[in-house]
Amino acid sequence: MKLNADISPEEWKVFLEETEEQIVMLDNDIVRMEKESDNVELMQEIFRAAHTIKGSSGMVGHTRMSELTHAMETLLDKLRNRQLEVSSHIVNALLFGLDALKALKQEVISQEESDLNIVPIVARLKELATAERGITAEVVAGQLVLSPSNLQEIKEALTHEYSIYKIKTGVPEDSAWAAIRFMQVLNELGRLGKVIASVPTALEIEQEKVNFKLEVIFSGLADVEMVRTEIKSVAEIQEVTIEHLTEESIFGKSVKAAPGSEEHKTDEQNQARTGTPKVHALANADSQALQSVRIDVKVLDNLMNIVEELVIDRSRISRVGKVLMAKYENDDIIRELGQTSNHIIKIINELQENIMKVRMVPISTIFSRFPRLVRDLAQKQGKKLDFNMYGSETELDRSIIEQIRDPLLHLLRNSIDHGVEAPDVRLKAGKTELASVRLEARQEQGNIVITLEDDGKGIDTAKLKEISLKKGLITPENAAGMSAADAVNLIFIPGLSTAEKTTDVSGRGVGMDIVRTNIDNLGGSIAIETILGKGTKFIVRLPLTVAIVQGLLISSAGDTYIIPLASVMETLTVARADIKTINQREVIRLRDSIVPIIGLEKVLGRSTKPTRLSEHNLVVVIKAGERLAGLVVDSLMERQEIVVKPLGNYLGDVEGISGATILSDGNVALILDASSLAKMMVRGGQDIEHLMAVD
Amino acid sequence: MAQNNNAQGEMQLVVFDLASEFYGVDIGDVREIMRMQNVTRVPGTPAFMEGVINLRGKIVPVVDLRKRLELKVKAQTKESRIVVVDIGGKDVGVIVDGVTEVLRIPLGSVEPPSQMVANSDSGYLRGIAKLKDKLVILLDLSKVLATMGYESISGLKPEEFEIGNVIENVKNKMPVLAGV
Numbered sequence: 117m118k119l120n121a122d123i124s125p126e127e128w129k130v131f132l133e134e135t136e137e138q139i140v141m142l143d144n145d146i147v148r149m150e151k152e153s154d155n156v157e158l159m160q161e162i163f164r165a166a167h168t169i170k171g172s173s174g175m176v177g178h179t180r181m182s183e184l185t186h187a188m189e190t191l192l193d194k195l196r197n198r199q200l201e202v203s204s205h206i207v208n209a210l211l212f213g214l215d216a217l218k219a220l221k222q223e224v225i226s227q228e229e230s231d232l233n234i235v236p237i238v239a240r241l242k243e244l245a246t247a248e249r250g251i252t253a254e255v256v257a258g259q260l261v262l263s264p265s266n267l268q269e270i271k272e273a274l275t276h277e278y279s280i281y282k283i284k285t286g287v288p289e290d291s292a293w294a295a296i297r298f299m300q301v302l303n304e305l306g307r308l309g310k311v312i313a314s315v316p317t318a319l320e321i322e323q324e325k326v327n328f329k330l331e332v333i334f335s336g337l338a339d340v341e342m343v344r345t346e347i348k349s350v351a352e353i354q355e356v357t358i359e360h361l362t363e364e365s366i367f368g369k370s371v372k373a374a375p376g377s378e379e380h381k382t383d384e385q386n387q388a389r390t391g392t393p394k395v396h397a398l399a400n401a402d403s404q405a406l407q408s409v410r411i412d413v414k415v416l417d418n419l420m421n422i423v424e425e426l427v428i429d430r431s432r433i434s435r436v437g438k439v440l441m442a443k444y445e446n447d448d449i450i451r452e453l454g455q456t457s458n459h460i461i462k463i464i465n466e467l468q469e470n471i472m473k474v475r476m477v478p479i480s481t482i483f484s485r486f487p488r489l490v491r492d493l494a495q496k497q498g499k500k501l502d503f504n505m506y507g508s509e510t511e512l513d514r515s516i517i518e519q520i521r522d523p524l525l526h527l528l529r530n531s532i533d534h535g536v537e538a539p540d541v542r543l544k545a546g547k548t549e550l551a552s553v554r555l556e557a558r559q560e561q562g563n564i565v566i567t568l569e570d571d572g573k574g575i576d577t578a579k580l581k582e583i584s585l586k587k588g589l590i591t592p593e594n595a596a597g598m599s600a601a602d603a604v605n606l607i608f609i610p611g612l613s614t615a616e617k618t619t620d621v622s623g624r625g626v627g628m629d630i631v632r633t634n635i636d637n638l639g640g641s642i643a644i645e646t647i648l649g650k651g652t653k654f655i656v657r658l659p660l661t662v663a664i665v666q667g668l669l670i671s672s673a674g675d676t677y678i679i680p681l682a683s684v685m686e687t688l689t690v691a692r693a694d695i696k697t698i699n700q701r702e703v704i705r706l707r708d709s710i711v712p713i714i715g716l717e718k719v720l721g722r723s724t725k726p727t728r729l730s731e732h733n734l735v736v737v738i739k740a741g742e743r744l745a746g747l748v749v750d751s752l753m754e755r756q757e758i759v760v761k762p763l764g765n766y767l768g769d770v771e772g773i774s775g776a777t778i779l780s781d782g783n784v785a786l787i788l789d790a791s792s793l794a795k796m797m798v799r800g801g802q803d804i805e806h807l808m809a810v811d
Numbered sequence: 812m813a814q815n816n817n818a819q820g821e822m823q824l825v826v827f828d829l830a831s832e833f834y835g836v837d838i839g840d841v842r843e844i845m846r847m848q849n850v851t852r853v854p855g856t857p858a859f860m861e862g863v864i865n866l867r868g869k870i871v872p873v874v875d876l877r878k879r880l881e882l883k884v885k886a887q888t889k890e891s892r893i894v895v896v897d898i899g900g901k902d903v904g905v906i907v908d909g910v911t912e913v914l915r916i917p918l919g920s921v922e923p924p925s926q927m928v929a930n931s932d933s934g935y936l937r938g939i940a941k942l943k944d945k946l947v948i949l950l951d952l953s954k955v956l957a958t959m960g961y962e963s964i965s966g967l968k969p970e971e972f973e974i975g976n977v978i979e980n981v982k983n984k985m986p987v988l989a990g991v
Binding site for chain 1: 868870
């Protein structure tokens, strides 16, 4: 036999496994088919199995197998479309074909051609398949029969207050374009609402199995006249009759509900008559099989880039549009341009939303690795854990998912290492031996909230203060005025964390500063709630997506920058007199906090001169973690939705800058990174650090 | 680096002009030649980093090649161009005084750098093409830009790089070339 020599042994293996699977399925299903000819799903399944074998055998070059399955497929297609009724003849022929298929598969295993002649089998299958020829003439005479899923669809449409219409129309009997006209009608109707069923079906129309009449069940908000106008807009369409179907007329009597008991008769007489064609949810079932597609992440990123480009152009178009409209208020063409551009903007918005959706990945992709890890860790340390995860179906942008894995892992590890006590310690403390660790993800408005909660020993904030004092990270005055809730946050101070490992005082905090930085970088936040002896809860808040953020445009020393709105606490104008100095550093009072201020150009190293303060200074107060800092800028411009783009590997990490974006004039503006800016401000001025740590 | 050589032993170069010298880079490495446009400065980067530009929606870093090669700094003119090259899969723009032409030169006309300088640590010099009317310094831009570590250039000392001196050297040692 002639088999494709390019196929590797592995590929043959895959082919055989797949074929075997499908044959087993067919073996079962074809027999069932005789009794369950109304089972739409079963018919679909059988059809798909044959279709799959046809495709894969064609690919490996097994011509006889693909020829045979092609004949089976054609017949099965007619059966699932109700162009043919199931009969014992048909079932016999299909089973016969299946046996031949098994023999052909054996050929592949033995690599030896059998003397099996498939020609008569194929001929018989074809003969049975063409028995439907007479059908189309009967289609019109025949009534549109609705399947259960159609009826379901109608019910749903009615609950949405949609109208249901039964539409009959046709083209002249000498028309050469019937199929095309009908397709146009369905398309027009598709724009107005939904085509629930039609005779001939969309598939039949596509295959040009039409005569000159078309019958459609349609749901939509449009009124009769609108529907009629739309249909009549198609060339060659003759008279259109539209019947408004009421709920009773559908579910009461006038439309026959399938499967009717007398509908399916498998005896031969009925068969010869080729029963009433039924319209059913073929298109639906078909599309369900094709509902998910695997896409290369690169393609997705590319799409995202293209959409980002559009988003940038969108701002540009809208700006130009506004200018033009203002200038030529009464010009019709300009007005039309305005409308068109509004429409395009709307579409781009939708496109953007949809692409964002496509990029969403359930958090289970990282959660799923945790149980094993937790189990191993707990075992190693002799701890007994009841680990539970909730909300793993919560979706997040792919890029966030990638970057949140390590911080979460770190928190989880900390919980098991330091948070949860050993069983004997727990018993002594009057707790159950089994410690509970609970990880939960959920969506809250525009954020994803991930909480990690344990019933371990909690964080000793008093000791945390003590250590920070000893290490000179805070002053005694700071410590005295610090509440327990504030003191917990000391865990995030870089200097503290590294020492934790050796002294193990509070038992927490290894690398917590890194966890916080990572989360900050994603535009998120982390908070801790702890009760000594009872347990600890970490609350991580993340944005749904990082690719597009709201930003505030500002200018400093002639350059435009963007500060993500998420980091902006507030903007204010500060009079010269309200600026005080502490240790030669400018600060302002903002309610109960003392906020250091500095010229942005100075932080960024664009100027070494001291910040020039004028009578009135524009200050943007940014928030980095718990810290507040004021940036003196030259001017505030608009807020804008901006697309975050990386600066690229060539430049590497640039301090104070998290990325760039393209403004509506095509120029590049840098996006400021609040947390690293705050760090840059602190550098060389420990006093400020203390001030900020307090507030 | 892509060698755009054909059967006759030729290579195709994009020739640009920088401080009155002609430099050539393999056409296979050149992505695009652009007119000067607004370059956004990036704080905290070396002086030769001119900034970043928008290349059809992508953020592309731009290096001032005069500064990078430690040649005399000159104001940009109408002739100034940004040559965007592919450096190990990343796009980087270099500012040059002007792009002269695209040339096809026989490989035979190229003097390899090893014959010109004894201690040739200058990997970025691929050689010098001796043509009828001019000399073209063949530059391996990927090396010029990579010498400063294109993974991340922050923290690099400018004095570590001295191609300007190297070229001077080459000319001094080869009176034939210097005389042209």
